[in-house]
Amino acid sequence: MARTPFAGPTLDEIEAARDVVSRVADLTPMESSRYLTEVLGAPVFLKCENLQRTGSYKIRGAYNRMVQLTAEERARGVVAASAGNHAQGVAFAARELGIKATIFMPLGVALPKLQATRDYGADVVLRGNTVDEPLRAAAEFAAETGAVLIPPFDHKDVITGQATLGLEIYDQVPDLETVIVPIGGGGLIAGVASAIKLRAAREGRTVRVIGVQAENAAAYPPSLTAGKPTEIVMAATIADGIAVSKPGALNFDIIRDAVDEVVTVAEDDIARALLMLLERAKLVVEPAGAVAVAAILSGKVTATGPTVAILSGGNIDPLLMQRVISHGLSASDRYLKLKIMLPDRPGQLARTAELLAEANANVVEVLHTRHGHGLQLSQVELDVSVETRGPDHRREVIEVLRAAGYDPVLADE
Numbered sequence: 001m002a003r004t005p006f007a008g009p010t011l012d013e014i015e016a017a018r019d020v021v022s023r024v025a026d027l028t029p030m031e032s033s034r035y036l037t038e039v040l041g042a043p044v045f046l047k048c049e050n051l052q053r054t055g056s057y058k059i060r061g062a063y064n065r066m067v068q069l070t071a072e073e074r075a076r077g078v079v080a081a082s083a084g085n086h087a088q089g090v091a092f093a094a095r096e097l098g099i100k101a102t103i104f105m106p107l108g109v110a111l112p113k114l115q116a117t118r119d120y121g122a123d124v125v126l127r128g129n130t131v132d133e134p135l136r137a138a139a140e141f142a143a144e145t146g147a148v149l150i151p152p153f154d155h156k157d158v159i160t161g162q163a164t165l166g167l168e169i170y171d172q173v174p175d176l177e178t179v180i181v182p183i184g185g186g187g188l189i190a191g192v193a194s195a196i197k198l199r200a201a202r203e204g205r206t207v208r209v210i211g212v213q214a215e216n217a218a219a220y221p222p223s224l225t226a227g228k229p230t231e232i233v234m235a236a237t238i239a240d241g242i243a244v245s246k247p248g249a250l251n252f253d254i255i256r257d258a259v260d261e262v263v264t265v266a267e268d269d270i271a272r273a274l275l276m277l278l279e280r281a282k283l284v285v286e287p288a289g290a291v292a293v294a295a296i297l298s299g300k301v302t303a304t305g306p307t308v309a310i311l312s313g314g315n316i317d318p319l320l321m322q323r324v325i326s327h328g329l330s331a332s333d334r335y336l337k338l339k340i341m342l343p344d345r346p347g348q349l350a351r352t353a354e355l356l357a358e359a360n361a362n363v364v365e366v367l368h369t370r371h372g373h374g375l376q377l378s379q380v381e382l383d384v385s386v387e388t389r390g391p392d393h394r395r396e397v398i399e400v401l402r403a404a405g406y407d408p409v410l411a412d413e
Helices: 011-019 036-041 058-066 071-076 086-095 109-119 132-145 158-172 187-202 220-226 251-257 267-280 287-297 318-331 350-358 391-405
Strands: 029-031 044-048 079-083 101-105 122-124 179-183 208-214 262-264 308-309 336-343 362-369 379-387
Touching: 011 058, 011 158, 011 187, 036 044, 036 287, 044 158, 058 086, 058 158, 079 086, 079 132, 079 158, 086 101, 086 109, 101 109, 101 132, 109 122, 158 187, 158 251, 158 308, 179 187, 179 287, 187 208, 187 251, 208 220, 208 287, 220 251, 262 267, 262 287, 267 287, 267 318, 287 308, 318 336, 336 350, 336 391, 350 362, 350 379, 350 391
Parallel strands: 044 308, 079 101, 101 122, 179 208, 179 308, 208 262
Antiparallel strands: 029 044, 336 379, 362 379
């Protein structure tokens, strides 16, 4: 049996799991990206788990864990807690295996994720405003009813199921040198790193595995520094799918030994990545699933050979997508908000509109008021939002206004 130098599953166990997981999981596409290749200076490929059944890789670990249950355990049912992707993975796997599933989800869960979980046949219980409360409720439910708790990341069967993704990546890009993986609790990267490192070692070569966290929810950097799983206080992040305050114990041990580097990306980086994937790759990806691309775009990752970025999920609420796209446009200098003080006399608003039209800036919103803070009696304030084509066009718009005698101020300054 091929042994591992770290705490993860063996290569034999991962290959056996691939046969199991293939019953329900699709072989997702591996797409090349010319745009990201130009940014990184090395070939970049996108592993599209956003196109997986249930919309994320989570089905792999959930199914592999649940298929191991005994007949007696299956009869007791399963329970899980999740704000989205794990819930759908467990619900789908339970349906395929004929197991009753109860899923605890927070009250504010996105409607598409809630409805999908119910559509897969699970009983959904809404509890609390954060994922912590559903987790406690699920543990209590398991203790009271005997239902088997299916953890989202900290279990060997779950990790082994996620590791099947690593085998697919290696088969699809056999000369890969770097793999970039989103990290929340650590189940995905623990599995992928196990598979990739063992396959590479069997062939006498090495492959780098780099993890990416949202900087507002980055528990792994301080944990790796401390040498043990360490809980952090998280800030709000659009990447809610990887917002985990403390690494899993088994996940941490594997990541410490098998992952080469962990980097973090800012909220603006994530928004830009999601926008780039929509525009350039024509792929709908949730914020958590886009952090590997964010790491490339922000320069947090360097590489010289074939590089795979995992798009771990595509379950995004359309309302959140609308907000993230707007934020991404602003972060990419494609959306400009200005405050302009105008003389309070007829024709000034029309004159400003003419100047913006001359600069080929598309006006999307205007507020014209005499009641702004600090206005003189002879002034009005014009708040205008325009679409621009990027940094150069943004500067051009501002210069056109200044050349006409106005003093535009960026609204966020």
